[in-house]
Amino acid sequence: MNGIRRRVASVWRGDALRRARREGARLLPPPAPGNVWTGLSLHPHQAHSVFAPDLHRLRSELLEAVLAAISPIVPVLAPPEPRLPWRLMVRQQDAGAVLDALRALPPHWEVRPARDGRWIDLRPRFAVAGRELERTGDLELRVDLMHWTGEAHRGAALGAFRRIEATAWEETARQSLIGSHRRPGPPAPSMPIDVVYTWVDDRDQAWRARRDAALERTSAVGGPVARHPSATAEARFADSEELRYSLRSLHRYANWVRRIYLVTDGQLPTWLNGDPRIQLVDHRELLGGSRFNSHAIESALHRIPGLAEHYLYLNDDVFFGRIAHPGDYFAAEGVARFFPSDLPIDPGPATSFDPPLMAAAKNGRELLAGRFGIDVRTRIRHTVHPQLRSVAAQIEEENSEEIARTRAAPFRSPQDISVASSLHHWYAHALGRSVPSTPNYLYLDLAAPHAPQALDALGSLRRYDTFCLNTEERALDPSRRAGLRRFLETYFPDPAPWETAPAEPA
Structure with a gap:
């Protein structure tokens, strides 16, 4: 009886469908170097293959990858929060250049602009032994496109940087990107x-x-x-x-x-x-x-x-x-x-x-x-x-x-x-x-x-x-x-x- 229950539960959870998708991925063309196909659907996707992943290291690396991709544009980094995406703020006049740069990221990055143009969601996919790593807010990132008028701006996403004067954007961005602000506290990892x-x-x-x-x-x-x-x-x-x-x-x-x-x-x-x-x-x-x-x-x-x-x-x-x-x-x-x-x-x-x-x-x-x-x-x-x-x-x-x-x-x-x-x-x-x-x-x-x-x-x-x-x-x-x-x-x-x-x- 337990064996029957386990098989029924497996079907209900979709285990067979997951296996079928993994098998079907073999029929797709070769993925980008370092990537694997992790599923079949109307829109097949790739994931970057990682070995013995450290999710906190991956979290830091995805932020660095985005900062490198949009350079020399200077963003403001909101104080990070556990289980929530990184949040970057860029000025509205930089929106087009930022979106073009993000769309040039490797194919395991999913780039999803909001319909109203207020933000861009980034969701990199990773795979371990051919199986896609669980999705988590820690491994995602949102870029908020701030409407900039040349005057002081307020925004809930800014956290500790809630008010930025027009003349202080560069300094605020520099301060926000100092290493200590990149930690998902509390407490900081500096506390052993x-x-x-x-x-x-x-x-x-x-x-x-x-x-x-x-x-x-x-x-x-x-x-x-x-x-x-x-x-x-x-x-x-x-x-x-x-x-x-x-x-x-x-x-x-x-x-x-x-x-x-x-x-x-x-x-x-x-x-x-x-x-x-x-x-x-x-x-x-x-x-x-x-x-x-x-x-x-x-x-x-x-x-x-x-x-x-x-x-x-x-x-x-x-x-x-x-x-x-x-x-x-x-x-x-x-x-x-x-x-x-x-x-x-x-x-x-x-x-x-x-x-x-x-x-x-x-x-x-x-x-x-x-x-x-x-x-x-x-x-x-x-x-x-x-x-x-x-x-x-x-x-x-x-x-x-x-x-x-x-x-x-x-x-x-x-x-x-x-x-x-x-x-x-x-x-x-x-x-x-x-x-x-x-x-x-x-x-x-x-x-x-x-x-x-x-x-x-x-x-x-x-x-x-x-x-x-x-x-x-x-x-x-x-x-x-x-x-x-x-x-x-x-x-x-x-x-x-x-x-x-x-x-x-x-």
Whole structure:
């Protein structure tokens, strides 16, 4: 039945039509150098082929291409805004020359003048592995043709340059094109933002031996250990190379981050090429030894040497699905965003019958009630976690006993606190250091019956800014795991710069 539903949904989404268009493109004449045909319609179009695209770099390059095309005409650049096109203003007397110059751009540029002659929209097309890159306002540009009378002019599109005197156009244009005004804030990329991943490879036999030995030690002390079965379930540690693809998503959609820290238990991904931008941090450095408890690991992330004040914490099953900006995660310098869920925290104190996530949420709720007198009733969404290092350090300083107990637990326990993925957000909010926001994201339990169909839709529609592909308690069967790998390879096909090139066949 699920197979039939997936085929019906595929037809409804138009997957077959997309494939037919890609096949039909082979019948068209050769495209311009560096371009590919990406579809068939009444008006076939070309896209510029890119490899391992960094969308923020593409955004900057398209602005530079337009500025070069219309030179020596001097435009005014409006302050950029995330997810909206660049906006340039030129004087009306330059309109004809500007339009002629833009129409001479390569054929993957779509040039669309407004009917009333007030602006020109530019939409460059890009393709990755023959598939057109998703359309986004970040990769578009609008040229406003300002009616110029020789007197002072006002225009809503001017933003910070709302009023330009006739004699000041050249100076205003020069100031607007200074590099600092080209950043899609806030905050500016000059504010360092790092990324921290936690990762484990369950196929590593040395790691499995350490885990099994830790299980024996904890079970031998004082009889059976009171913990939820999911604390040691195989699904907790299973690796399907999600980290590789999460890092690819980071490179494509959020490559403004400064440095990437990978926290591991003496492990190294075989495909990592030693790129200095990625730094490995061992459990022994942060925790004094191995931990098989994500809550314990999270409690020490702020201790990473050299870590920026502003950083993003991600599990390897979280992915960027569309272009992201610093302002999506930090409302301003020193103010993080957080993403409350609508899922409730169960009433009552934590017990060994609670799943570890619920127990940690309950413990955090009690701590927050005692410290701030607030009543937290919902959980936090499993997505990107913006963090402030100073807040995490304050949590440890003010709750040293609870943090030490969590950090010492080799496996998840009913006494844990989830610092980075839950407590930090509410604590920062109580301190006036974070604000709640609503993300455009998807959470998918890969073990759920509808998961294969949901993956199909996710790959076809690509409408989420971030998504999490998780399984908490049940290990995936081989067919589901293979389906996940196919999906990830299709969604993120290009290796990031830090990946080792695959060996050539003998």
